[in-house]
Amino acid sequence: xxxxxxxxxxxxxxxxxxxxxxxxxxxxxxxxxxxxxxxxxxxxxxxxxxxxxxxxxxxxxxxxxxxxxxxxxxxxxxxxxxxxxxxxxxxxxxxxxxxxxxxxxxxxxxxxxxxxxxxxxxxxxxxxxxxxxxxxxxxxxxxxxxxxxxxxxxxxxxxxxxxxxxxxxxxxxxxxxxxxxxxxxxxxxxxxxxxxxxxxxx
Amino acid sequence: xxxxxxxxxxxxxxxxxxxxxxxxxxxxxxxxxxxxxxxxxxxxxxxxxxxxxxxxxxxxxxxxxxxxxxxxxxxxxxxxxxxxxxxxxxxxxxxxxxxxxxxxxxxxxxxxxxxxxxxxxxxxxxxxxxxxxxxxxxxxxxxxxxxxxxxxxxxxxxxxxxxxxxxxxxxxxxxxxxxxxxxxxxxxxxxxxxxxxxxxxx
Numbered sequence: 001x002x003x004x005x006x007x008x009x010x011x012x013x014x015x016x017x018x019x020x021x022x023x024x025x026x027x028x029x030x031x032x033x034x035x036x037x038x039x040x041x042x043x044x045x046x047x048x049x050x051x052x053x054x055x056x057x058x059x060x061x062x063x064x065x066x067x068x069x070x071x072x073x074x075x076x077x078x079x080x081x082x083x084x085x086x087x088x089x090x091x092x093x094x095x096x097x098x099x100x101x102x103x104x105x106x107x108x109x110x111x112x113x114x115x116x117x118x119x120x121x122x123x124x125x126x127x128x129x130x131x132x133x134x135x136x137x138x139x140x141x142x143x144x145x146x147x148x149x150x151x152x153x154x155x156x157x158x159x160x161x162x163x164x165x166x167x168x169x170x171x172x173x174x175x176x177x178x179x180x181x182x183x184x185x186x187x188x189x190x191x192x193x194x195x196x197x198x199x200x201x202x
Numbered sequence: 203x204x205x206x207x208x209x210x211x212x213x214x215x216x217x218x219x220x221x222x223x224x225x226x227x228x229x230x231x232x233x234x235x236x237x238x239x240x241x242x243x244x245x246x247x248x249x250x251x252x253x254x255x256x257x258x259x260x261x262x263x264x265x266x267x268x269x270x271x272x273x274x275x276x277x278x279x280x281x282x283x284x285x286x287x288x289x290x291x292x293x294x295x296x297x298x299x300x301x302x303x304x305x306x307x308x309x310x311x312x313x314x315x316x317x318x319x320x321x322x323x324x325x326x327x328x329x330x331x332x333x334x335x336x337x338x339x340x341x342x343x344x345x346x347x348x349x350x351x352x353x354x355x356x357x358x359x360x361x362x363x364x365x366x367x368x369x370x371x372x373x374x375x376x377x378x379x380x381x382x383x384x385x386x387x388x389x390x391x392x393x394x395x396x397x398x399x400x401x402x403x404x
Contacts, residue, residue: 054298054337063351095255149265
């Protein structure tokens with residue numbers, strides 16, 4: 001993957017996995033604005049323990065985490081803390097990662113990159129036989145709900161340069177995908193590259 | 203499990219798995235009212251394909267299914283249809299199944315039955331090595347969201363005799379748990395037994 005100083009570029013439509021040691025932070029910068037970043041985390045000690053959206057919603061008592069909130073695992077352990085967020089705070093815990101079937105149903109012809117495949121491939125490059133695909137934390141994704149529970153997919157309101165920083169509470173493998181969706185408005189004219197930066201000593 | 207004519211009693215705090223052939227219907231009756239029933243389904247042909255709350259929300263574009271809605275699998279296939287619902291329609295797709303750690307965190311001392319264990323055991327009695335616990339469809343569970351995304355756990359509004367009927371679109375194994383929760387208000391004074399009835403030829 002290309003690097004630029006301490007920053008790594010995660011190319012539009014691609015995925016990556018990286019290791020965060022306890023205490024390290026990962027900053028995800030929406031370089032061009034409007035880009036959704038599907039995000040997963042697995043415990044290093046046992047990758048069957050994964051960041052779980054349903055456990056996070058249950059522990060927080062809310063649909064969307066905000067600064068100061070922990071993000072919880074399938075075993076109800078805090079894996080990460082959302083420590084900084086300069087974006088408008090639209091993130092999603094409700095929607096499944098896009099996958100080849102999603103694009104087929106949306107009318108795509110031929111091959112289309114997807115977050116589900118990016119997840120599997122990124123982990124496999126780390127020698128991790130990925131578990132069943134967990135529901136992702138869709139950073140910068142704006143899904144609006146109404147009183148009746150109807151959901152609407154909106155363009156990401158993240159501006160160029162907005163970033164989110166996650167701090168690891170235990171050693172985790174984080175997988176990220178610069179969502180390749182171009183058949184609904186979520187990526188606001190993208191997909192585009194994003195930038196990643198690991199802060200703190202390994 | 204005790205049976206009474208065509209009806210089966212699912213005891214409070216217990217779980218069961220049963221096979222529904224394509225076209226068969228399963229009626230789940232809230233015999234005493236107020237009881238949450240955690241519900242899962244796995245494709246018979248390949249139990250790694252499971253009823254997925256995140257795929258169901260994505261396909262329906264809403265938080266809670268209603269009569270006429272399909273319920274979708276991890277491969278975006280319609281597995282079940284919600285064909286009847288005489289309850290007020292409060293069901294939940296957001297909250298993780300209760301598990302031993304949930305009860306420990308809520309202050310329970312000693313052993314406490316849980317939906318997660320009921321799921322594993324019920325499937326294991328069918329010779330199915332259960333996959334990682336999927337997020338359940340929490341029938342009759344009333345979780346209220348507000349505009350800001352805050353979630354509130356309320357007592358189930360299901361009245362005695364209210365029922366939900368699910369129709370299988372393909373052969374599935376359905377697992378159900380009469381939720382043992384007694385440390386928050388969701389079961390409205392329960393837990394209580396519920397009744398199950400399979401309609402249609404095997």
